[in-house]
Amino acid sequence: MTEVELLIEKLSEHRQSNSYVERIDAIRSSVSGEFIKVLFDAGIGQFDESWDTFENSADWDNSWDQGAPN
């Protein structure tokens, strides 16, 4: 295994637990999907239909400087 591969393996080791992970876990565990839907419809906005297709955190990266993603 090369030095880079060893480092990459270190990157994908177990999830780092910290205040952000705990806060997001708390949000996810305290609300059901339906609750989030209601919350967004009633409280802080419209539920976006594309929400349900957003399954991979890597999508956050897929926006390099594109103002009009396809």
Added chain:
Amino acid sequence: MLTGPLNLLIVQGTPFCNIDCKYCYLPNRSDKNKISIETFEKILDRVLESGLVREDFTIVWHAGEPLVMPLSFYKDVSSLVKNKNTTNFRIKQNFQSNGILLNDEWCEFLKENRDTVNLSLSIDGPQFIHDNQRITRKGDGTFTSVMKSVDLLRKYEINFGVISVITDFTLDYPKEFYQFFKELSPKILGMNVEEIEGDNYSSTLYAKNITTERYNKFISEMYNMFLADTRTLPIREFQQIEKFILKSKSYKNGLGQQTTPYRIIAVDLDGNFSTLSPELLGMKSAKYGNFVFGNVYRNSFEEALTTEKFKAVYYDIISGMVMCKDSCNYYSVCGGGTPSNKYSEHKSFAVTETNHCKFKFQLPMDIVLNKIENDIKFQDVQ
């Protein structure tokens, strides 16, 4: 090691730009050379034979004003893409433009190819903000010219996205900024921070100690207006963070788009290519020389990864990500930062936090996270 899958193929049709924005990071923007159709064909051949095309990808025309190239060139490109793509995946095109050179012929092309061709305009807000930073070489504002093009797009019923660069000047005008874009009604608004990158050696956002607080206030007000309007104006940054918090299956853990080889490929008009952060293509470096890893006329994408230069750059990038993972609370939600910003700000990849991290990820994440937590607490009380 060849990885991908390719998401974005960023092609520089010309380094030339017909305007001279104060914060532009691109070198050589007075150079009027243009890419040949033969070079584009070679790029396309290399990509299609590489094994990197494993899902739909987008050709982004960027890094110089793409509409400087004649429309006939892009018609030839579209024909080549259509004829050569024998994969099962779609290849789309996206133009990132200042919009000034749009005309009827361009609009007809965009309308005819609306399923595969997208346009995104660079507009920084209402005239007094836009003209403060997006100017001609003579120093004149470009807002009036851009808005003529917007009128033309509306005549042809062409939807467009917008990228807006947020500078220190923008921060005092959140309401004016929001209202302008609400009326403009782009299909999506991306807010880029003014970055130290490439030929832009300073940022008005990073220059003043008080800016963090003002930036926080600006983003908070933008988010409140975004929510109050039930997301009528789609703002890229808020949508992405909300979706990440509420719906993504995993936290950031491993490599991302700018840290995985060949999820992005950037190619200049001579066929020189780079990967990882697209901005690296035009950057110089005392340590590495530059970040060109090959040329499509001489090298396959696979062999470019075997060069000592790529290995050195990539080792340093991954080392920096490990440092982020070991030291930064935001790592799980950020993924280890962007290489070009690390290098531009610190002259090293093996570092952690940048101003770009702070303004692009950390502050907006905190604002959205706090808002969702408060709303949940409010619901619980009720």
